[in-house]
Amino acid sequence: MREPELTEDQRLIQETARSLAEEHFRPLAARADREYAPPVGNLRILAEHGFCGAFIPEEYGGAGLGLFDTVIVMEQVARNCANTAILLSGTDGATPRSILHLGTEEQKRRWLPRFARAETLAAWSMSEPEAGSDVAAVRTRARKDGDSYIIDGAKTWCSGAQVSDLFLVLVRLSDEPGMRGVGAVLVERGTPGFTIGNHLDMIGLRATGMAGLNFDACRIPADNLIVPAGGMRHLFKVLDADRIAxxxxxxxxxxxxxxxxxxxxxxxxxxxxxxxxxxxxxxxxxxxxxxxxxxxxxxxxxxxxxxxxxxxxxxxxxxxxxxxxxxxxxxxxxxxxxxxxxxxxxxxxxxxxxxxxxxxxxxxxxxxxxxxxxxxxxxxxxxxx
Missing domain, CATH: 1.20.140.10 (Butyryl-CoA Dehydrogenase, subunit A, domain 3)
Known part of the structure; x- marks a missing residue:
């Protein structure tokens, strides 16, 4: 159906995304589901056409598209392979958007171009065994130690965990009660003390690499702080875009x-x-x-x-x-x-x-x-x- 609300540029975006997804993603979607195999190669294809991290400004290597444009792309990808769409939403979602809107200039220049090229995949982790939608109940702790933070705790239900390279992790940064003590840090795959659990078998979206995260005296640079304690309202504003796209x-x-x-x-x-x-x-x-x-x-x-x-x-x-x-x-x-x-x-x-x-x-x-x-x-x- 021809959408009258779309500009000519947006129709081109829609048609290009649809064509890519129908040709490359749909034929392998069922196999990815059966084999629990995240279709990471599909993100490289999207990146070649400017559709990975599409919201990232041109100065950081992205296409500078709006959220509405991203929604157009995501719908076409999901029509053909929902698992690809979920992985794309990680590299176009909370972690890179938080870096763009809340991160330092060094964080932006280090990570955003890599997201746009699909060289680095992103995930974010909020849920814990005792804290799902209740962010104020987060227990995973990050304590300051000189020029580092040391993280201890566990996360669960992290989409894309098994194939992602950078994680935005909600942690308790202070003894302040509730959300006043909660913030967020960036943790790279391979950091000592950080391990990714086994694949979590789910009713659907079986090829998203969902897993739990474990932190055992995991030391990260203090520069990896992205949301200080008490700053969750700023992160929630970023998440509104992620919840839509x-x-x-x-x-x-x-x-x-x-x-x-x-x-x-x-x-x-x-x-x-x-x-x-x-x-x-x-x-x-x-x-x-x-x-x-x-x-x-x-x-x-x-x-x-x-x-x-x-x-x-x-x-x-x-x-x-x-x-x-x-x-x-x-x-x-x-x-x-x-x-x-x-x-x-x-x-x-x-x-x-x-x-x-x-x-x-x-x-x-x-x-x-x-x-x-x-x-x-x-x-x-x-x-x-």
Missing amino acids: GNPTVCLGVAGAALDGATAYLRERKQFGKALSEFQGLQWRLADMAIDIEAGRALLWRAARRIDANEATPMDASVAKTFVNEMSVRVTNAAMQLAGGYGLSEEFPFERYFRDVRGMSVGYGTTEIHRNTIAREVLEGRYAA
Whole structure:
């Protein structure tokens, strides 16, 4: 479908990303899922076309694209390989964006060009066994020791961990209670005392290299501090962009692929002497799927444009993420149902689509947490219908 809201340059970005993903990513997506093999080579292909770390300014080797442009690219990648999209969201997400907006000039010049070339892959780590969405409960500790910090603790659910080179890690930097004592540091792969755990088997997104992180007297330079204690509000502002371009945009792309696949199946499959696409009840299912996708895209695009215009509110990311997370589960579940027995077979992509989106309403803040944000904005009078 031709999107009237896109400029000619944005249509070119969309078409180029779609072409790359269809040619290079889609044919290998199922195998990556079956073999739990992160498709890192796909990021090199994206980097060759300026789509890796696309938001990075030209002075640091990037394309200088806005968040909305990144959303366009991410959707096309996710339609063809959700695992590639998740890995791309790491190198276009919280860690590099934090370095750009919160880092020192030395950190920017050292890392950002490497992200843009996909020479260095990035991940970020917040979750702990006792601290998921509750950042104030972070226990992993980084204590100052001369010109170093020494880190002790453990993290879990770190997407891209097994293939990433640089990690932004939330740590407790002081004895101040709650988030006042929490900040963030950068940790390089291979640092003594830092180990990456075994692959965590998940229902979906099996090729993202998700693993836990362990820190045992891990010593890093003090210059690797990126968010001092008490500065988490600045990091959360950066995360609003990441929450839009990553998690929900991946869900939108997968939902689109599910609708395409279900439509093709109904056109080809015959029952009772005619194509399934001729049955009105099944047509209505397709219509509901299309309505859901259109609504989700509208919310995401609005949120991305508001962030680009520096006009975003806390509601924007939370509304978009909550709706698209849950919409994608509805759409992929419907696609499985429409495909009948084939929808449950690993020879077809339908069950993979469902598996890949199901956990997204848990990651990057559960939909319940985001509903808390939405309700707070309503109750405190900052939102009016």
